[in-house]
Amino acid sequence: MHQNGFTTTILHSDRQQSVEHGAVHKPMHPSSEFAYDDARELAAVFQGKAGFTYARQGTPTTTALEAKVNHMEGGKGTVSFATGMAALSAIFTTLLRRGDHLVSSQFVFGNTNSLLGTLLELGVEITFVDATDAAQVRAAIQPNTRMVFTETIANPGTQVADLAVIGEICREKNLVYVVDNTLTSPWMFRPSGVGASLVMNSLSKYIGGHGNALGGAVTDTGLYDWSGYGNIYEAYRKGPSTGWGLTQIKKKGLRDMGGTLAAEPAHRIAVGAETLALRMAKHCANALALARFLESHPGVAKVHYPGLAGHPQHARAAALFGARFGGLLGVELADGVDCFDFLNRLRIVLMATHLGDTRSLALPAAHTIYYEMGAERRKQMGIADSLIRVSVGIEDEADLLFDFDQALTGCLKG
Numbered sequence: 001m002h003q004n005g006f007t008t009t010i011l012h013s014d015r016q017q018s019v020e021h022g023a024v025h026k027p028m029h030p031s032s033e034f035a036y037d038d039a040r041e042l043a044a045v046f047q048g049k050a051g052f053t054y055a056r057q058g059t060p061t062t063t064a065l066e067a068k069v070n071h072m073e074g075g076k077g078t079v080s081f082a083t084g085m086a087a088l089s090a091i092f093t094t095l096l097r098r099g100d101h102l103v104s105s106q107f108v109f110g111n112t113n114s115l116l117g118t119l120l121e122l123g124v125e126i127t128f129v130d131a132t133d134a135a136q137v138r139a140a141i142q143p144n145t146r147m148v149f150t151e152t153i154a155n156p157g158t159q160v161a162d163l164a165v166i167g168e169i170c171r172e173k174n175l176v177y178v179v180d181n182t183l184t185s186p187w188m189f190r191p192s193g194v195g196a197s198l199v200m201n202s203l204s205k206y207i208g209g210h211g212n213a214l215g216g217a218v219t220d221t222g223l224y225d226w227s228g229y230g231n232i233y234e235a236y237r238k239g240p241s242t243g244w245g246l247t248q249i250k251k252k253g254l255r256d257m258g259g260t261l262a263a264e265p266a267h268r269i270a271v272g273a274e275t276l277a278l279r280m281a282k283h284c285a286n287a288l289a290l291a292r293f294l295e296s297h298p299g300v301a302k303v304h305y306p307g308l309a310g311h312p313q314h315a316r317a318a319a320l321f322g323a324r325f326g327g328l329l330g331v332e333l334a335d336g337v338d339c340f341d342f343l344n345r346l347r348i349v350l351m352a353t354h355l356g357d358t359r360s361l362a363l364p365a366a367h368t369i370y371y372e373m374g375a376e377r378r379k380q381m382g383i384a385d386s387l388i389r390v391s392v393g394i395e396d397e398a399d400l401l402f403d404f405d406q407a408l409t410g411c412l413k414g
Ligand SMILES: *Cc1c(COP(=O)(O)O)cnc(C)c1O
Pocket: 083, 084, 085, 086, 109, 112, 151, 155, 180, 182, 183, 202, 203, 204, 205, 214, 215, 216
């Protein structure tokens, strides 16, 4: 039987629900509350029937976006959040309790690192490991370990976790396996294929893609059986046990904690998501061309990019991500090239945080997003003082190469 491809499926997924007035594009629903003609129907929705009550728990607009993300991930269910951090907070705080143990990659997004610090204060034990080496994950497992967390490609060092072997370990030990798929996006990689239980995507990045809306999503792959997971409240132990975890994340994370995605950003993200495949292909192609160009440039000491043959996990990335390597580069400048001088000379590339925008963005990582954590933790995470993080956009390739060349050459000439 014919199966539609990635983009066809995403484009048409919101028509699987009724679309009002035959509108080709799903309308936006900013209503805070939803009324019913029959009070019994209202009660039924409160008691678990599909439908809407109060927008803190979702709207037709967030539901349409969730359907798109769920299709992308091949998941069993997806819940959206106000930001990627709200999605991660919901996973960790609703599923872990004081005395539980989490094994986490040591190469994580800076704000995730800070969030994990909060969890430590709340009494969750955490062991940080080099997740490029699955043996370290295995060695860190304790009797009270409940969950393993890793990103796919780490930012900004571009380390690629040993995702498949970690998945095997989690299955063998019956641990919840959480994968942050933000840097790869479901176009490059589906974590369900390596046994992930839950997948987090920051929708603010590649999926939304246009730097005009924040959002996050948690997708349940349906691979984890929550019946043996002690932290699920009695009220959520209903229906198939593979769905209990997501129910708890939604009830606690959205209804109780209120990290809800509003209709307007959800709508913008849903529109952006339609071109994920097109944009991502260009991000990847530009990033590979730029990485190869910079690798041999006298103004550059080292380029971190999984698409380069010399990258320590190049072969793994090629196998896992279908020979596509993402849009993020870490660039260490040569001695004598000042990172601020270099950045100030760029003309097209914008000096800004964020990644996954259509425009190319660059920042001095140690002095900005990784400043708060201090020198020692930066060293542990492999973040050099001269490291520039580049989020490669979808500009014309020759213009990007020209801009980097003129800025580096300008620095070398002094
Ligand atoms: C940006 C990012 C997040 C957080 O997402 P927001 O939507 O900005 O809150 C989490 N993980 C990774 C890998 C990210 O790059």
